[in-house]
Amino acid sequence: MKKTFGARLKALFGIQTLDENFFEELEDMLIEGDLGAKTAMEVSDAVRKLAKSEKKTSVEEMQQLVKRLLQQKVRAWVPSLVPGKTNIFLILGVNGVGKTTTIAKLATYYQNRGNSVIMAAADTFRAAAIDQLELHAQRTGCRIIKHAHGSDPGAVLFDAVQSAHAKGDQLVLADTAGRMHNKENLLRELQKIDKVIKSRIEDESCYKRFLVIDATTGQNGLSQAQLFHQAIGLDAIILTKYDSAAKGGSLIQIGEKLELPIAFVGLGERYGDLREFDTDEFLDSLVGIGT
Ligand SMILES: Nc1nc2c(ncn2[C@@H]2O[C@H](COP(=O)(O)OP(=O)(O)OP(=O)(O)O)[C@@H](O)[C@H]2O)c(=O)[nH]1
Ligand SMILES: [Mg+2]
Incomplete structure (x- = not known):
């Protein structure tokens, strides 16, 4: 079960022909992954641009691009206690x-x-x-x-x-x-x-x-x-x-x-x-x- 979504994404990125079907499938997959319609569209558009502007787009490049786009949206925070207080x-x-x-x-x-x-x-x-x-x-x-x-x-x-x-x-x-x-x-x-x-x-x-x-x-x-x-x-x-x-x-x-x-x-x-x-x-x- 674990990593199923990521594994599917990676498999999709491995596809050689980056046609319209590919980008539609990518968008659907991101929506299924609970990322929301807006983010899904944003990510698939960015991947589309990358695929067009650079001749060779490896699986790794596309994964890194998606990661970079999502990175701006999540933030980690570990709460530390205020010392000497309740x-x-x-x-x-x-x-x-x-x-x-x-x-x-x-x-x-x-x-x-x-x-x-x-x-x-x-x-x-x-x-x-x-x-x-x-x-x-x-x-x-x-x-x-x-x-x-x-x-x-x-x-x-x-x-x-x-x-x-x-x-x-x-x-x-x-x-x-x-x-x-x-x-x-x-x-x-x-x-x-x-x-x-x-x-x-x-x-x-x-x-x-x-x-x-x-x-x-x-x-x-x-x-x-x-x-x-x-x-x-x-x-x-x-x-x-x-x-x-x-x-x-x-x-x-x-x-x-x-x-x-x-x-x-x-x-x-x-x-x-x-x-x-x-x-x-x-x-x-x-x-x-x-x-
Ligand atoms: N696998 C797994 N089970 C968890 C985790 N956290 C909680 N559970 C299980 O989820 C069930 C519900 O956990 P509770 O802590 O009772 O949930 P709660 O929100 O206090 O529930 P209510 O008091 O009924 O509202 C229990 O069987 C927990 O053991 C987790 O991180 N992983
Ligand atoms: Mg409880």
Whole structure:
């Protein structure tokens, strides 16, 4: 499954006759890869120009050209903690994308860099959510701040920030619900949580909002990002399940339309399966370089 898109692209680039069919196929393939119609057209036009202006166009040249065009659209950003302060990461995303698992991975990542991390169980909507986070807290050795199922998630954050301040923890990782009775309810609750956090933090630079996107959801990634960015405001994206589907073309569109950077990539279910996003590696895989 992995690299299928890049491999197909490379196979297409290997075709000797660069006629109109070739460019149409290239454009279709880029759209199928979730890069969006505009980017697909831009890339296929650029390749067309290159093919015309230079007599010999190798597979490698075309791959590098596509990479160069896409490079301007994605940006990596690894968040570092503001030293001596309580940092808060709010982890957002629709249900099932991997928010809770990502919190355990982030806890491990920041603990390994010498920080004391606590978890805040602000998904109070789904019955098993608090127990699930608690299990991750035990396994990673984090304190957890939780209230009863069905209680106000904003109050959980209020307590968590206060507790982290009091005990001198560097990072609060806040789990949130991915689903409520309806979308409007969910967004309204998340906006309330956001307000509570903003009223409790020492300064804005300590607070970051991450949207978790599942690599297997394709084009939907963009609409999810637009929805959350508009309702709450986002700082960065975390891409999960990249081990199941190395697609991720929607990141290009998210980067282009919303200018959001990518922070981390989830590559499995274990706590160590989190990598800092690497633009070069991502684009190489996307366009089939080195395969
Ligand atoms: N293969 C793979 N599976 C993952 C990854 N991240 C999460 N998962 C799995 O995806 C499933 C859902 O993960 P959760 O962390 O519970 O997702 P969530 O967003 O918290 O879900 P809700 O709380 O129901 O909204 C679990 O089975 C995880 O093990 C990843 O990077 N790779
Ligand atoms: Mg969850």
